[in-house]
Amino acid sequence: MENTFEHDLPDDKGYFGEYGGSYIPEELQLVMDQITASYSECRKDPEFRAELARLYKHFVGRPSPIFHAQNLSEKYGADIYLKREDLNHTGAHKINHCLGEALLAKRMGKKKLIAETGAGQHGVALATAAALVGLKCDIYMGEVDIAKEHPNVVKMRILGANVIPVTHGRKTLKEAVDAAFAAYLSDPVNQLYAIGSVVGPHPFPMMVRDFQSIIGNEAREQFQEMTGQLPDNLVACVGGGSNAMGLFSAFLQDEQVALHGVEPAGHTLQTPGEHAATLTLGEPGVMHGFKSYMLKDDQGEPQEVYSVASGLDYPAVGPQHSYLKDLGRAEYGTVDDDEAIAAFFELSRSEGIIPAIESSHAIAYAIKLAQKGVKGSILVNLSGRGDKDIDFVVEHYGKDYDIESLL
Structure with a gap:
């Protein structure tokens, strides 16, 4: 499937509402x-x-498939689907x-x-x-x-x-x-x-x-072929936010499709420097040449951040996500380290798919939505596979999940 590359925003100056631009x-x-x-x-x-x-x-091997995670769905009482970006050549989106x-x-x-x-x-x-x-x-x-x-x-x-x-x-x-x-x-x-x-x-x-919108373009067509309708909920992890925008981009005009971005709560949201929940706790600011939500220290400089997922520990976020937050078109929640690691093992052992720790944040949030009784289907962008994380997970969490003998 070819990308359309057709989107209403940004404007000619690179702004999504008040966010974006070029401060260089x-x-x-x-x-x-x-x-x-x-x-x-x-x-x-x-x-x-x-x-x-x-x-x-x-x-790359596109289109990446959509998989109905039947075991996970039966356990948590909601139809959970995975957009398998982990199957791309190089292992991620x-x-x-x-x-x-x-x-x-x-x-x-x-x-x-x-x-x-x-x-x-x-x-x-x-x-x-x-x-x-x-x-x-x-x-x-x-x-x-x-x-x-x-x-x-x-x-x-x-x-x-x-x-x-x-x-x-x-x-x-x-x-x-x-x-x-x-x-x-x-x-x-x-x-x-x-x-x-x-x-x-x-x-x-x-x-x-634009390049990542191939994810959403494919998913929209595939999901309708599989189920006869659009997904009710989209879920994707958000650090900078490329995999989430790739998925969300094809559904922005479909108000009946709820968009859920998932930020890292790290160790705790209560302590600055121990999380990277930019949209949850940040405020507008400028860093790295663009305006967006960012986490700031007492001097207004970028705050130190942390996440167990190395791809999510960034103190700002894509400007279009900031725009979607302010519009109320997307909801941004959080998942902490322990929840993400639990989801890492949950998906591995229930579906035979080892996810990246970044993607595990999205899996954990989808499980939370199911447990809360969210209505309808949940499509998760499984943005990457967990090969890169195995040594780290075994070293730091192996004892908790009965694989200490492999250390």
Whole structure:
């Protein structure tokens, strides 16, 4: 299925209501304007779209299927379905936009792709896309996440990417973004910063959303073929928010379809720095070149954040999510570490599917909705698989789930 790339927002300045925009130095804005112009040409170019569709089908393995999680459904009394982005080549939804960004960079004559990564899924996907189109690739990753997500670090290096450890601050995703931005500013002419979510200055929230909308476009058609109707509830985890926007985008006009974004409550929502629930507890602010909800410290700077899921610990969120929150079109709830890990094992042992810890937040929230008696079907975006998390989960939670003998 080909993406339509047709959406009402953002406006010409990159705003979703009051959120988004481009808060960057003037010299970088000139480069960003070139990216916007090039992307505007590509999204209308039949050859670009055909090449992307070909790669989605024959390289990624799209369309990803929808699976009725029957055992989970029977246990919790609600029809729970999974959009299986974990079955994509590279193991997550990230390959959807990485291929688009790599093709755009190639067309623009760039020599290198650079990016940040938290859980490593964006890094693996971008390294894969860079190898495919013949570009160099630098991936900035916090030292904490390098240790935590070792399998993905190895994959990136096998694929030829240069993985650059980030050693300041909490040494996680926010710091990796800081470092990647600094590297990009050093040479924006020969490099393209392939942002890993629906965040950053315009056009990236729009561009990543457009590439990820293949998820929602497929899901809308598939679900109606399976059930004869639209899903009643959509559920997706939200860090920056790309997998959620990818799913939500095809259903925004369907008011009868409830949209649920799931943020990480981490250790606790009561203590700053121990969660990353941006939409739940944040307020509007500007960071990394765009305006959105963000978590702030006492000085108004980005607050330290935490989640057991490395891909979710970011102190801001995509501007379109902020817009949907203010409109009341989407609801944003939270799941803590323990709930996410419990869902990780629940899905593994009830359906034979090992999810990424990020995706486990969405599974946990779907279970919560079912337990509360939410009406109708629940479609969860299973954004990634858990291969990358197995060593970490066994080390830290194995004893609680009777697998200590494997340590």
